Amino acid sequence: MAAWKSRTRSLQVFDTELSADTVEWCPVSSDHNILVCGTYQLQKGVKVDSTPSRTGRLYLFQFCREGPMTPPLTELQHMDTAAILDLKWCHVPVSERPLLGLAAATGDLQLYTLKDTQEGGRRLHTLSSAAVGADRLVLSLDWSTGRLDGSDIRAVCSDSAGCISVVSLEEGAVTIQSQWKAHDFEAWISAFSYWDTQVIYTGGDDCKLKGWDLRMGPSCPTFTSKQHAMGVCSIHSSPHREHLLATGSYDEHVLLWDGRNMRQPLSDSALGGGVWRLKWHPTQEHLLLAACMHNDFHILHCQQALEGSSESCPIVASYILHNSLAYGADWSRLCLDDPAPCSPLPSAHEPKLPLPESGVHLRIQYESPTASFDTSLEDDMGRYIPDNIEPPIPNPTVTPEHPCPDTDSMSCLIASCSFYDHMLHVWRWDWTPNTDQC
Known part of the structure; x- marks a missing residue:
């Protein structure tokens, strides 16, 4: 079995000004170079008893590699919005245009369509919206179109009242088909089974993972799992x-499941940080991207776990340059044709920014993008002071001889964002045979 080199390299860093919490590449083939980023900012009131407001900003970017000295990301548009908790592109065009869904802190599901401008650029335009509920935050959304099936386009979203809403889309209008109470506390995440879109999975702060069959109605879940020890905040169907x-969960574990047997997970991988988002690679079935809150971003290789020869998924790459x-x-579907660089790249385990000297005041932050009690420590400069958690050690030598079918190497483009330092990073991951020559 051949050993492989796993390298990450930062391509560009963008300051979003407000706290960044969600980023998505466009999956529609004509617009794979389009990227959106959403932000969430808590504006605390002046008076002690005043209600804080939440504001946000939606950014639209275009990625283009013109030369080694040219930043690849160009901002096309930004608009002030309600605080954004989640963004998801519909996987197929609607009325021949890409469609973006936005989960808002005002309790609304908002839809935007991407259009050409007279100047030859691209711009988002408001299409429609649906009120999920008053006095709640829409926390997540997912489209039923994950396998590029546009025959029945629906969305599912979860909210801070523990409710799940399924909406249909007809001629640009959003209609709520069903809504029910699914979790005792915040319903952090909801997701379709892309293979049977009558099946929905949800996770909540009650530490429960649940399944629902829309054909049977929402009166009773098809299963309830308590395998996660803390709130379930990420679900993604392959x-x-x-x-x-x-x-993924606040308990810092990623579990893989066979939907036909939800009594016991296929594998259990400890990542040393609450797993806020999980994304399967759009074309490589064994690669899983994880955003781990207090412990950076990691790429897992799941082949051996799915074959039953490993109890956990090895980490083949880590990106630690956020603070x-x-x-x-999110993964981009763009193809990076240029070869992997021969110059030394940042180590996957370079230390973060130096910690402040002793005596510097520490600020405790309790406000997460979802208004949960998620604690982080920062100094007065806004730099995150990590817990004493040893990061997992990537082990490329356990990966298959051919990670990408019919190729000897692969390169991936990834975008990630971090909260209190309000930063968007675009970076690449190169996986090449470990030979003496680059």
Whole structure:
């Protein structure tokens, strides 16, 4: 079995000004170079008893590699919005245009369509919205189109009241088909089974992972799992393998499941940080991207775990150049044709920024993008002071001889964002055979 080199390299860093918590590349083939980033900012009131307000900003970018000295990311547009908790592109075009869903702190599901401008650029335009509920935050959303099926386009979203809403889309209008109380506390996450879109998975702050079959109605879940020890905040159905599901939790574990048997997970991987987002690679079925809040961003290789030869998934790459809570992450479908660089790249385990000298005042932050009691420590400069957690050690030598079919190497483009330092990073991951020559 051949050993492989796993390298990450930062391509560009963008200051979003407000706290960044969600980022998404466009999955529609004509617009794979389009990226959006959402922000969430708590504006605390002047008076002690005043209600804080939450504001946000939606950024639209275009990625283009013109030369080694040219920043690849260009801002096309930004607009002030309600605080944004989640962003998801519909996987197929609607009315021949890309469609973006936005989960807002005002309790609304907002839809935007991407259009050409007269100047030849691209711009988001408001299409429609639906009020999920008053006095609640929409925390997540997912489209039913994960396997590029546009025959029945629906969205599911979860909210801070513990409710789940399923909405349909017809001629640009959003209609709530069903809504029910699913969790005792915040319902952090909701997701379709991409193979049977009548099946929905949800996770909440009550530490429960649940399944629902829309054909049976929402009166009773098809299963309830308590395998996670803390709140379940990430779920992603595999678009490549039927019945495969990945879940993440504040308990710092990623579990892989076979949807036909939810009594026991297929694998259990400890990542040393609350797992806020999980994303399967759009074309490589064994690669899973994890945003781990207090412990950076990691790429897991899941092949051996799915084959039953490993109890956990090895980490093949880590990106640690953020200096705050790791929240948003997504794979791009763009192909990076240029070869991996021969110059030395940053180590996957370089230390973060130096900690402040003793005596510097520490600020405790309790406000997460979802208004939860998620504690982080920062100095007065806003730099995250990590817990004493040893990061997992990537082990590329356990990966298959050919990670990408019919190729000898692979390169991936990834975007990630972090909260209190309000930073968006675009970076690449190169996986090449470990030879003496680059």
